[in-house]
Amino acid sequence: MNGKVAIVTGAGSGIGRAAAIRLAAEGARVGxxxxxxKDVQETRQMIEDAGGEALAFTADISVPAEYKQALxxxxxxxxxxxxxxxNAGILGVVGPIEAIPDDEWDTTMTNNVKGAFTSVKYIxxxxxxxGKGSIALTSSISGTRVxxxxxxxxxxxxxxSIAAFGQMAAFELAPYNIRVNIVAPGTIETKIQGTGNQMPEMKDMKVKKVEYPDGTVPLPEGNGTSDQVASVVLFLLSDDSAHVSGSIIYVDGSESLFVG
Structure with missing residues (x-):
């Protein structure tokens, strides 16, 4: 990534922070x-302490004016x-469909779907x-395989929606030598659980549990890490993946094959 400038949204924690640190370690200047x-400044400090270059901005990617100003x-x-x-996104509302408030649904869609659209559109x-470029979007095994x-x-x-949007963008932008790929993590230890709003009606839902003897991830190591996802992001944003576009890369230790 030497000589390249990479933008990372949701860079304050979890997968975004891990990817930003990894990109900087490989020579990129990272926005x-x-x-x-507080979180984004901590990430900037970590990169600079390791000898990398970073600029930090506080912005809501679902608000185009804020994002455009940062760019x-x-x-x-x-x-x-x-x-x-x-990468930026939230878990959002969790609850039975018939009980989900309309505004809570809109909040999830605005943060995740509009946020991804805005991030790509203005870059x-x-x-x-x-004359070329690479984009990676964070989707999930949820909604694609599970x-x-x-x-x-x-x-x-x-x-x-993000996975579909990414594939549409890959086709549309290919003539401009801009590649677009989608990363779909499984169970990764991040802070996204703290961005959710679990409704009390969840306790009344009928649940049929699927249990693996040692959890839901078949690989012996169990749940994945943000650093493991960051390695995939590095590959997709680098020239090593020069002929990869429109792909969904599952980073889930085959979890989705078991619980889907």
């Missing part, structure tokens, strides 16, 4: 975008943008200017 000032400042500083990891001109999570209708729908 960090996150809703929470403008990044290009003013570094003169280019080569790659995007559109395209910068990538076209470079449909057995009780109460996850909103989250899974948003993540399925």
């Amino acid at each position: 960090l975008i996150n809703k929470t000032e 403008e400042q990044i290009t003013r500083q570094w003169g280019q943008i080569d790659a995007l990891f559109a 395209i001109p910068y990538l076209k200017q470079q 449909f057995s999570q009780q109460g996850f209708a909103a989250y899974s729908t948003s993540k399925a």
Whole structure:
């Protein structure tokens, strides 16, 4: 990633932070975008302490004006943008479909789907200017391979939408030498659980549990880590994946094959 500028949204924790740190370690200058000032500044400090370069911005990617301003400042500083990891998102409302408030559904869709759309839409001109580029979006096994999570209708729908959007973008942007791929993590230890709103009606839902003897991830190591997802993001944003576009890469230790 030497000489490249990469943007990471949701860079304040979890997969976004791990990807930003990994990209910087491999030579990229990284533009960090996150809703929470404290978290994104911590990521910037970690990168700089390790000898990397980073700029940190507090912005809501579902608000185009905030995101566009961050991109403008990044290009003013570094003169280019080569790659995007559109990772920001929330778990959102968790509950029975008939009990989900309309505004809670809208909040999940706005943060996840509109956020991904905004992230990609406004970075395209910068990538076209470079004559090439790479985009990776964070989807999930939820809504693409797994449909057995009780109460996850909103989250899974948003993540399925991101996967579809990414594939449509890959086809549309291919003539401009811009690649788009989708990362679909399984159970990863991150802070996203803290962004959810579990409804009290969940206790009344009928649940048929599927249990693996040692959890739901067949690989002996169990749940995945943000660093493992970051390795895949690095591959997709680098020239090592030059002929990979429109792909959904599952990073789940084959969990989705078991619980789908």
